[in-house]
Amino acid sequence: MSAPHDLAPAKASQNLSFDELTQLLEKIFLRHGTSADVARTLALNCAGAERDGAHSHGVFRIPGYVSTLQSGWVNGQAIPLVEDVASGFVRVDAGNGFAQPALAAARALLVEKARSAGIAVLAIRNSHHFAALWPDVEPFAYEGLVALSVVNSMTCVVPHGADRPLFGTNPIAFAAPRAASDPIVFDLATSAIAHGDVQIAARKGERLATGMGVDSLGQPTEDPKAILEGGALLPFGGHKGSALSMMVELLAAALTGGNFSFEFDWSNHPGAKTPWTGQLLIVIDPSKAAGQSFAERSEELVRQMHGAGLKRLPGDRRHQQRAKSAAGGIELDAQTLDNLRALAGG
Ligand SMILES: NC(=O)C1=CN([C@@H]2O[C@H](COP(=O)(O)OP(=O)(O)OC[C@H]3O[C@@H](n4cnc5c(N)ncnc54)[C@H](OP(=O)(O)O)[C@@H]3O)[C@@H](O)[C@H]2O)C=CC1
């Protein structure tokens, strides 16, 4: 059936290659005041999330990056200061810039320390993390290393047993090499749902599952708008997720010198969206471990899990989406692409 005459035909979605999307995003960041290095790092990160179907932290985030840069809340030109403080400890002051360039600046030193000492810690402070966390750990596992990272975010989660929000959605990401396949990677918010997914549900007019959040009166709600407008999220798994979220606050903020999620205040920067907090990374060289190769042991664990009936490992969905994007491009709806092109200056 053809469209009624008074309706313009809907514009078709388009598929972009990873390079095309990266270049478009790079242009947007540059146009909004970042240095070339920062633009490249953020564009690769965000395009990678979109390519892998991590939509809550893909191009959906670009307007937030732009309004944050325009508000002056974050320094898009910051040059991270890397400090070699101990045999297994690297500190970075991100200079009120984004976390990913700070990680990039310290990465080689961190890997060198992990390989010589067996383990090394990277503590990033004074930084903004507005992205998925798996891109920060996955590359280490492709180099044969085990990596764990935590980052805190902005206050929007009520600790279990408390009656007002204090924690951020505070994700934890882990990556470990496997002998015969892509690494094992998981990356999860310690809230029952990521804040980004609440925003997406609100935009689509969808309800949430029960147990994810409360309204402004502290009453359970499935309405994402009620959560966003004065309400709050809950930790996943009650007291267990709450304990993990508390751990993230301690590791990502107290141990790095960054802000707790409740400590920063962007009210003087209208449009600011990114949390000004901290990030911790722990990298382990498993070649120092006793016994059979770690990657072989990972493989054995996965074999047993599949043997026990498991169909889907964390990361499988992302890899399937990555392969699909490599074959057919990254699909963006016409409105989103128009908006991105406008932000890039046409
Ligand atoms: N920068 C920040 O401050 C914050 C960032 N975030 C980001 O938000 C993103 C989304 O987080 P969240 O919503 O908690 O993630 P999900 O709940 O969607 O997924 C969490 C993990 O579980 C895996 N998984 C999901 N479903 C299954 C299943 N049925 N069987 C096996 N494994 C499964 C996922 O793998 P797969 O990916 O393959 O589906 C993923 O590794 C993350 O990337 C996180 O880093 C969240 C909070 C704050």
Ligand SMILES: O=C(O)C1=NCCCC1
């Ligand atoms: O989705 C989330 O939750 C967040 N993502 C980016 C930073 C703030 C919290």
